[in-house]
Amino acid sequence: DRVDSSSRPANNNWDVDAPVSSGASDAARQRYMPKYFDWVNKVTPAYGMDAGPNTSCSTTAITPLTDVSTTAGATLIKNAIDAMADDGATNVPEGMAWCWRTLSSTAPFTEGRPETERGNDKVLIVLTDGANTYYTPTSVTAQTYSGTNWSSGGNDLAGSKAIYSAxxxxxxxxNGYSYGRMFLGTDVTKDDYSNANYTKAMNEHFTALCNNAKAAGIMVMTIALDLDATKTAEKTQMDALKACSSDSRFSKDKTDPSKPMKLFWNSTGATLSDDFKAIGNELSNLRIVS
Known part of the structure; x- marks a missing residue:
């Protein structure tokens, strides 16, 4: 790895850069795609989950919408859950967007029933145990194999301003783009390259996604798991989750019976099982009233 003036290595190792010239910029070296392919294997063999140039790119593909009323379907889902491994930052809107895609009847997933089908409710459940996060390279320790000063944070010689993720x-x-996808469609300051500003941008993406999903007829249920309301970022996430949730069609707000209950649960590890039972009851009532 090349190190910066503070002797910090890259967050993940570079792959072989040939035939890029030795005088190429770090940004050019980073984007040189042919190094990820070879004539024998077509694609360079994968490294570990957090190793090499495919860091944050080794996520298992999402499981399509599956009928769990069958033994085969239930087994497929359980195996997919067991195979999950947590890694990287927290991106709530990305997870929600992919969930919506699986519910849709159109590509990239087509297992969902047509949106025009009468009596068909599409329900999306969002659960997170953390606030939205995205990291600058220097704010996260590098890999232990990267160099002597790996614990001092990674460098950003390529000027990317973030560790690669979704x-x-x-x-x-x-130069044809003023800024990356992180800031597209947001009102945040576009030259504030800080973790806190990235969280603000992601929160705006989440709000827009929630509004679009509900406008499209999706019923949204949200769960904040073990979030701490005394921490600003987590309190913001909790408020966003509650605002994102749909109104119940039959349950009333316990503090104001004139209003419908929000389909939001502020859960802990101890209450999560009961909260999912409440969600199950809500879904059962949908079948009755639909």
């Missing part, structure tokens, strides 16, 4: 780099390599 939203890509915050600063695009191409």
């Amino acid at each position: 939203l890509g780099y915050v600063v695009p390599y191409s």
Whole structure:
């Protein structure tokens, strides 16, 4: 790895850069795609979950909408859950967006029933145990194999302003773009490259996604798991989850019976099982009243 002036290595190792010239910029070296392919294997063999140039790119593909009333379907879902491994930052809107895609009847997933089908309710459940996060390279320790000063944080010699994840780099390599996907469609300051500003941008994405999903007829249920209301970022996430949730069609707000109950649960590990039973009851009533 190349190190910066503070002797910090990259967060993940570079792959072989040839035939890029030795004088190429770090950004050019980072974006040089041919190094990820070879004539024998077509694609360079994968490294570990947090190793090498495919860091944050080794996520298992999402499981399509599956009928769990069958033994085969239930087994498929349980196996997929057991195979899950947590890694990286927390991106609530990304998870919610992919869930919506599986419910949809149109590509990239087509297992969902047509949106026009009478009596068909599409319910999306969002659960998170953390606030939205996205990290600058220097704010997260590098891998232990990366270099002597790995614990001092990674470098950002390529000027990407973020560790690569679902939203890509915050600063695009191409001059044709003013800023990356992180800031598209948001009102945040576009040149504030901080973890806190990234969280603000992701929160705006989440709010827009929630509004779009509900406008499309999706019923949204949200769960905040073990979030701490005394911490600003987590309290913001809790408020966003509650605002995102749909209104119950039959349950009333316990503090104000004139209003419908919000389909939001502030859960802990101790209450989660009972909260899912409440969600099950809500879904059962949907079948009765639909």
